[in-house]
Amino acid sequence: xxxxxxxxxxxxxxxxxxxxxxxxxxxxxxxxxxxxxxxxxxxxxxxxxxxxxxxxxxxxxxxxxxxxxxxxxxxxxxxxxxxxxxxxxxxxxxxxxxxxxxxxxxxxxxxxxxxxxxxxxxxxxxxxxxxxxxxxxxxxxxxxxxxxxxxxxxxxxxxxxxxxxxxxxxxxxxxxxxxxxxxxxxxxxxxxxxxxxxxxxxxxxxxxxxxxxxxxxxxxxxxxxxxxxxxxxxxxxxxxxxxxxxxxxxxxxxxxxxxxxxxxxxxxxxxxxxxxxxxxxxxxxxxxxxxxxxxxxxxxxxxxxxxxxxxxxxxxxxxxxxxxxxxxxxxxxxxxxxxxxxxxxxxxxxxxxxxxxxxxxxxxxxxxxxxxxxxxxxxxxxxxxxxxx
Numbered sequence: 544x545x546x547x548x549x550x551x552x553x554x555x556x557x558x559x560x561x562x563x564x565x566x567x568x569x570x571x572x573x574x575x576x577x578x579x580x581x582x583x584x585x586x587x588x589x590x591x592x593x594x595x596x597x598x599x600x601x602x603x604x605x606x607x608x609x610x611x612x613x614x615x616x617x618x619x620x621x622x623x624x625x626x627x628x629x630x631x632x633x634x635x636x637x638x639x640x641x642x643x644x645x646x647x648x649x650x651x652x653x654x655x656x657x658x659x660x661x662x663x664x665x666x667x668x669x670x671x672x673x674x675x676x677x678x679x680x681x682x683x684x685x686x687x688x689x690x691x692x693x694x695x696x697x698x699x700x701x702x703x704x705x706x707x708x709x710x711x712x713x714x715x716x717x718x719x720x721x722x723x724x725x726x727x728x729x730x731x732x733x734x735x736x737x738x739x740x741x742x743x744x745x746x747x748x749x750x751x752x753x754x755x756x757x758x759x760x761x762x763x764x765x766x767x768x769x770x771x772x773x774x775x776x777x778x779x780x781x782x783x784x785x786x787x788x789x790x791x792x793x794x795x796x797x798x799x800x801x802x803x804x805x806x807x808x809x810x811x812x813x814x815x816x817x818x819x820x821x822x823x824x825x826x827x828x829x830x831x832x833x834x835x836x837x838x839x840x841x842x843x844x845x846x847x848x849x850x851x852x853x854x855x856x857x858x859x860x861x862x863x864x865x866x867x868x869x870x871x872x873x874x875x876x877x878x879x880x881x882x883x884x885x886x887x888x889x890x891x892x893x894x895x896x897x898x899x900x901x902x903x904x905x906x907x908x909x910x911x912x913x914x915x916x917x918x919x920x921x922x923x924x925x926x927x928x929x930x931x932x
Contacts, residue, residue: 571924
C-alpha cells in the first residue's frame, strides 16, 4: 500500500509575546514525510530560538539519514544554556512516515501523540530509552489510510489551569474532544482549527503558554495530469493525448488550442460554458473523459496566485473557502492543492498572442507560469514532473 501525507498546524503565542516558543518544521517527498514540533524552554525570543534550532536540526539531519541518537546528541550539544535555570533544551516530537506506511515517532517531553483511527483515539504505548541522559519515548507502527496523528505542545494540555479548569485540559479530555469533533469535521485544517480554538477558549483568549496543534494525516496518492500548450511538432498531438489519458487520476486541459487538440484526437465535442463566474477568468469548457477544461495563461496565472496564498500554513484554512469558487482557476487550484503527484505535459509551440506587446506585462508566458506553479507545488511537498513536447 503506497501512502502520502497531508499536514496542517496552528500556533497561538503566549499572551503578551510577539514570538511563539513552539516551532513546527516539515519536509515531504514521495519517499517520506518528516514532521517535527519543538517547544522551547520558557517563552518569547529565547524559546523561539531554542524551538527553531531544534526543529531545523532534527528535520535536516533526519532527512540526510542521521539516526535519532546522532540527531538528539547534536540538538543537546547545540542549544544555548539558560543562565537562570542552567539547562538548555527544547522538548520535541518527531513523526516520520515512509511511502510504504512505516511510521516512527520519537517523543521527548511533549504530551503523548494522539492517533485518531476510524473515529477512535488510540493511545500509543512505546518504549523508553536514554539518549544523552534524556528519556526518549519511541513508537514504531504500520499506518492505515485516513489515520490522523495529532501533536500538541504542553500549552494545550495546560489550557485553563487556575481559571476555567483546575487541572488544565487533560490529555484524556482532549482525546474525547477530538473523537467527538472528528465525526462532524472531516478536513484536517478544520480539525486543527477547532482544537486550537477550544484551547484559546479555555485560556479566555489570554494564553498562559505557547499552544501549538500539528496534525499529519495518511492519505492515498492523488494523481493529476495537466496538459497545456500545443506540442512543437504537430505529429506529437496524438502522443501527448495518449500520455494524458493513460495516466491515473484526474486529467486537466488548459488552453483553447490544447482543448481543440484533445477533442480532435479523442473524437469528442467541446462544450463551452457561457457562465462568467469571475469576470477576469474565462469560462470553463467540457470534454467527455476530461475532469477540467479551462482557458490557458490567464487561468494558470490566477491559479498560481491562489496557490501562493494557500502556501502559508497559517493561511490555509482561511483560503479553503476561496478554493470552493466555481471559476476555472479556483477549480484548478483546488485540484492541485488536493493532489500529491502532478505531471505537467507542456507543449512548447509559441502562441503569438503571448508575444503581443499589448498583452498584460504582469502575465508571464505560459511556460514560465507553469514552471513557477510547479516550483510552488514542489515546495508544498508534492511530487512534480514536467514533460515537454
